Amino acid sequence: MEEHDGLTTMEGRRAVILARARAALDARRASPAPAGADVLPDAAAHFDCLLQAVAGNAPSLFTDHLAWTKVVLARRGTPASALELSLECLGEALAAELPREVATRPLEILTLGRARLPQLADDIARGIAEQESLAPLARAYLEDLLAGERHRAARRVLDAAESGTPVKDLYLHVFERCLHEIGALWQSNQISVAQEHYCTAATQMVMSQLYPRIFTGRRSGLRFVATCVGGDLHEIGVRMVADLLEMDGWDTYYLGASTPTESVVRTVAERQPHVLGISATMTAHLGKVRELIAAVRAADVPLRPVVLVGGHPFQIAPDLWRSVGADGTAASAASAAAVARELLAPEAA
Numbered sequence: 421m422e423e424h425d426g427l428t429t430m431e432g433r434r435a436v437i438l439a440r441a442r443a444a445l446d447a448r449r450a451s452p453a454p455a456g457a458d459v460l461p462d463a464a465a466h467f468d469c470l471l472q473a474v475a476g477n478a479p480s481l482f483t484d485h486l487a488w489t490k491v492v493l494a495r496r497g498t499p500a501s502a503l504e505l506s507l508e509c510l511g512e513a514l515a516a517e518l519p520r521e522v523a524t525r526p527l528e529i530l531t532l533g534r535a536r537l538p539q540l541a542d543d544i545a546r547g548i549a550e551q552e553s554l555a556p557l558a559r560a561y562l563e564d565l566l567a568g569e570r571h572r573a574a575r576r577v578l579d580a581a582e583s584g585t586p587v588k589d590l591y592l593h594v595f596e597r598c599l600h601e602i603g604a605l606w607q608s609n610q611i612s613v614a615q616e617h618y619c620t621a622a623t624q625m626v627m628s629q630l631y632p633r634i635f636t637g638r639r640s641g642l643r644f645v646a647t648c649v650g651g652d653l654h655e656i657g658v659r660m661v662a663d664l665l666e667m668d669g670w671d672t673y674y675l676g677a678s679t680p681t682e683s684v685v686r687t688v689a690e691r692q693p694h695v696l697g698i699s700a701t702m703t704a705h706l707g708k709v710r711e712l713i714a715a716v717r718a719a720d721v722p723l724r725p726v727v728l729v730g731g732h733p734f735q736i737a738p739d740l741w742r743s744v745g746a747d748g749t750a751a752s753a754a755s756a757a758a759v760a761r762e763l764l765a766p767e768a769a
């Protein structure tokens with residue numbers, strides 16, 4: 421059977437596989453699921469990441485999901501044995517509901533992940549180390565935000581910009597670093613969703629205040645459209661990419677979070693970007709990345725854009741960009757402009 425057909429079958433059987441896995445789990449669980457467990461990663465999350473690990477031939481995507489899940493559960497009092505049981509039930513449901521030749525690869529990746537489970541940590545490292553660039557400013561900024569002092573946090577960053585700290589460094593070493601730290605604090609159950617929302621909104625506000633320093637300088641004539649795929653709400657990473665390209669002289673058109681495929685295709689036809697930047701933070705959204713790239717490639721547009729992808733899954737599986745049909749990736753906004761220019765004119769870069 422063709423690999424593509426296998427994936428379609430796996431995706432099409434999602435509902436029955438999950439129903440079977442959940443029923444098996446309910447029957448075997450020693451005690452009922454605790455209150456609030458319905459927001460924690462479950463069979464659906466495991467299935468969606470497994471599907472993408474199969475589609476991208478990237479088992480590391482599934483192991484990464486398990487590493488993250490183990491911490492989330494452990495820090496909320498759920499033992500690793502519950503995760504192990506949930507994976508066992510999912511494996512049985514996959515074996516029962518899929519034709520054998522389709523089940524083989526997901527079961528291999530699932531087995532690999534289960535074997536790694538005991539070695540995966542219960543917690544993640546936190547804290548901004550002294551030797552990191554701009555560590556004192558990043559720590560103070562984070563402390564201000566966690567204390568609910570967004571004006572003080574903003575003042576610190578604007579003062580630093582005033583004293584000559586480049587916007588690029590503020591983006592990468594203060595905002596990005598602090599947002600990753602905020603994610604780690606949420607993951608390990610040390611801050612609430614509300615605190616995370618506050619810190620994120622405040623950071624977007626401070627970024628906007630830096631815009632007079634971004635929209636200046638000579639233009640290169642190069643155009644860049646930046647978007648998150650449908651369903652993905654993490655918009656700051658690709659906004660940073662767009663802003664740093666803007667500072668590099670590009671004319672950027674930033675669409676923000678969760679943009680539907682057909683809307684991005686229309687934008688590409690209208691704005692004729694040299695490069696289209698697509699962001700996905702959640703592994704489960706990689707199917708949308710494939711769908712969007714295929715739609716852009718198939719569209720009748722006057723200028724075919726180079727497609728650059730980025731976000732967490734592309735860092736975990738460095739070759740994944742090929743399998744989604746992109747032209748390249750950059751691990752960070754720091755390198756995105758150079759990679760984009762190189763893809764446009766390899767000899768000139």
Ligand code: B12
Nearest residue numbers: 599603607652653654655656657697698699730731752753
């Ligand atoms: C803020 C935030 C949110 C906000 C986003 C709001 C917004 N307006 O953007 C909200 C509350 C909506 C949110 C929701 C969720 N989130 Co969230 N979120 C975060 C957080 C704390 C910060 C994200 C961010 O802005 N990072 C800063 C940017 C600058 O970094 P970056 O995204 O890595 O981007 C850089 C590179 O990846 C790269 N890059 C990114 N895109 C692109 C594109 C191109 C073309 C290129 C070249 C490069 C590139 O360049 C960027 C700049 O250098 C992260 C923590 C983290 N580690 O990032 C969690 C995090 C991403 N979220 C997480 C989760 C689990 C969720 C939810 C599932 C929670 C839930 N139960 O509802 C939902 C899913 C929502 C969805 N459907 O997308 C997890 C993901 C875990 C995982 N590995 O699967 C994280 C890692 C938190 C954690 N540690 O547990 N989240």
